[in-house]
Amino acid sequence: MATIVENNAKKQLLWIGMGSIIMFFGGLTSAYIVRKPEGNWLEFVLPEYFTISTIIIVFSSIVLFFVKGQLRKNNSAFQLVLSVLLLGLLFTFFQFKGWQQLISQGIYLTGEGSNASGSFLYVLTLAHLVHLLGGLVALIYVTIQAKKNIFTTKDSLAIDLTSVYWHFLALLWLFLYALLNFY
């Protein structure tokens, strides 16, 4: 049984790690913001698949909020975390669909006919997805543990950490989506 101090420490490790991830995306975002006004920038409409995936990830975040409530009622968190995991996989699927759509629109990462605006879109969304994979791994672990009914209100470190990270990924995606659509 881990102490409160140990749990706090693990949570802080995650928070600072997320700070680092923010700086990483900060670097990419700065590059994007600086490059765009320089010209030679192809404007295009973002495939709707990305809008769908945005809705999915926001929804998954909302679902995750209800887990604490379930634990308080002494219920298993299993169904809810499983749902979040499935929604996460669905998000991933729609990201891929979005990229497919881009290619069919003629927006490429590189090569003949490609443009910086397309390159940035691919790199930003890919970087986000790579970090999301970490979230999916955490969700898989938590789902398995939840099936064994391990979590209680007092002892839910893995769920707490996974939730914080997952919410972070959702917020990060919202930021990127806004950047790509409105800047």
Next chain:
Amino acid sequence: MSDHHHKETFITKYIFSTDHKMIAKQFLITGMFMALVGMLMSAVFRVQLANPGEYSVLYNLLPGGWISEDGALNPDKYLALVTMHGTILVFWVLTAGLSGTFANFLIPLQIGARDMASGFINMLSYWFFFIATVILMSSIYVEGGPASSGWTIYPPLSALPEAIPGSGTGMTLWLLSITLFVVGSLLGGLNYIVTILNLRTKGMSMQRMPLTCWALFVTAILGVLSFPVLLSCGLLLLFDRSFGTSFYLSDIIINGEALHYAGGSPILFEHLFWFLGHPEVYIILLPALGIVSEVIAVNSRKPIFGYKAMVGAILLIAFLSFIVWGHHMFMTGMNPFLGSVFTFTTLLIAIPSAVKVFNWLATLWRANIRFTPAMLFAIGTVSAFITGGLTGLILGDSALDINVHDTYFVVGHFHIVMGLSAIYGMYAGVYHWFPKMYGKMMNKTLGYMHFWTTFICAYGVFFPMHFLGLAGLPRRYYTNSSFPMFDGLSDINEIITFFALAGAVAQAIFIFNFVYSIFKGTKASKNPWKANTLEWTTPVERIHGNWPGELPVVTRWAYDYSKPGAEEDYIPQNVPLKEGEEEH
């Protein structure tokens, strides 16, 4: 940290250890090994500079194909050597070797914790570093050789193998290696921050923390905020190199062929790179300065002067370090107003640095100095920091930078602040904490010999470089003999090389002392330096969990040396206040 009675195997004790003290030593040994490699590289290229185009026996150290038929070093391999030398010394030795060693070793001990917040993540941080090391070293032997575009790897040179052979496989491996290195550093940094915030023992408030801890704490924060930007910088370079994107590249003809890249800017790379690059030098310097504060206080038998101001200076330096990066880019054609802003912030950073120097001088004033080898190196650090810091005022001034940018003036400056100041700080740390790390004492006479020879040789190598720079000599030149205007400088080059080789040999004294003392050194006592900080209250043999019984309880700051009214000239932090005694 609950259970410390698990059975230890050779693997869990020495290889995949989660004990911060063992991990620290892993960083130290790897750092020392890489320092040797980096130093040998510099010996090779210094020989080329003193005797351009001639064969040297040192070239036997190099892989085949790096020497031409008449025995001369190949020009592009000269650039490979300076690149790898810079990479190894900046990242492997002065970041991992310095922070990795001392943050890991000292933080739990000095704050009174059993271990780091997560021993597992700590173990991972070393092994990421180890794998990064293997990859970097292997890049030396690939076709085309290792990365050769300077440790600053500006594109397009670093993006195009046709521009220089090392920008092929060698550069790809460099990027891979640095990615793993950065991840390892971040994992370490996370731990250092969280451990200091959460695991300080009872009574150890932040205001009672030793300056070394403060320095390591702030350094870790610098790292977690700045290293990720290097990753984003490198990611975009990876895409340009391997996937043909145009983040950094545009309008290029190479080998007669017009390339497809359009719209990219190498200046974007420079901004992203230096956004890490500048904080990086403070990531290197601050731990060294923190170590020096500790060593000076203990060996002066006096409190460090102006503890609060010292903490404030560390914080101010860290904050300012984020807004000075443009001073590496004055000559890129940036908007002159932007250049002015960076000049302003850069010269500002001189102020907290000056405060630190004055505080050290005030600590030495009316002290009762005990010259352990560590103390010698600490004083050496202060000297080098004064010297190197002052030339920074020239370089930070944009108008003056016009004629000294990328000349040997810069090379002299950064070697004196990093190669002297930071390395001396590292040496001071090793000599000072060796008894705690290995339970043995290092030989004092060999330590003295090591210091004085190094001190003389190092200034002999790097001070003359300022004159080379003011004579207009650019850096990263394979030879100075192509320009008649530099013909008069060959004497200086020979002097520099002489001191460089002598200095390199002098380090053998340290290596010998270090290795010999681990096995045959006299057994150390618990607190050979009669110091106040908590690490000296742990048993000599070093145990898991650091203290055999309860954790110490802290009642005072770390600097009650020669406190009036006290029996001894030191009072450890866990000694309760006497009746009527006031805490400083």
Next chain:
Amino acid sequence: MTNLLIALVVFLTIAAMVQLVRVNELLSEITNKDTNEVTDEDNNQNGILFIIIGFGFLAFVIWQMITWDHLLLPPASSVHGAEIDGLMQVSMTLILVVFFALTPMLFYFAYKYRGKKENTAYFFAHNNRLEVAWTVIPTIVLTALIIYGLRTWDRAMNPDVSDATVIEVYSKQFDWTARYSGADNILGDANFRLVEGRNTLGVDINDEKAADDIVVREVHLPVNKPVLLKFRSRDVIHSAFLPHFRVQMNCVPGLSTQFAFTPTKTTAEMKENEGEDFEYVLLCNKICGSAHFNMQMKFVVESEEDYNKWINSQKTVQNTLTLK
């Protein structure tokens, strides 16, 4: 054979050190003292060494300053360069004063306060007035320096170029080419995709502004007349460094950068002071590949008369690139 000798030397050095340490250990057994304990004797010796070697270092610095002064760059040959030299003098004086004040103080303190068993250190933990003093004074001094520096920078970066002769300096692995803008003082358009054969700079020969451009491998400048150098690069980042004029500017592929200056001393004048072999030279100052160390182009500063003679004898783009 040399390898064998080196190995022998290394082995013997290690053996010597082992013996030294063994002697130390035996001594400690005999005298029953810990020879690694730092004694008053040690403190004395090291304190004295700080005086000898420390002040020796300072003497070495002064020796370098005197001996190598003649090797430094001569005074600047440009208007803004003279201002930079002035700023450099002031800044150097400042840092040398601080260096020669603080460094001896450090070494002297190390000597004066060398430890003795019977002494006690003075418990002096802080003094706010001192802290304020040595924060405020450097701030004032640095502020003054910054203001001086920024004014110099502003004048160097924003000179009046209305009258300046425009010359393009084109860098590639591993040489320089210059293109004068000719009578109209406007450079013809150029694009890297137009590089072909003799058109090494990619000049657009259909652009009428290009017709009077002059491509050369050696630059001549009339003395006391402003010139605006515009830089391009074909392949990687290079840096145009003209140390005698205090001019430096990166040449970045995909961008154009520039630097304007007014040369004030002719090559002939410089030859009088610096010797017959003197030439102004342009060097590359940003790592650019294997021959980075040998990218040079001669610059000649001459009277306006000589300059006019020279430039009028050069062929224009019209005559060199369009003729098939």
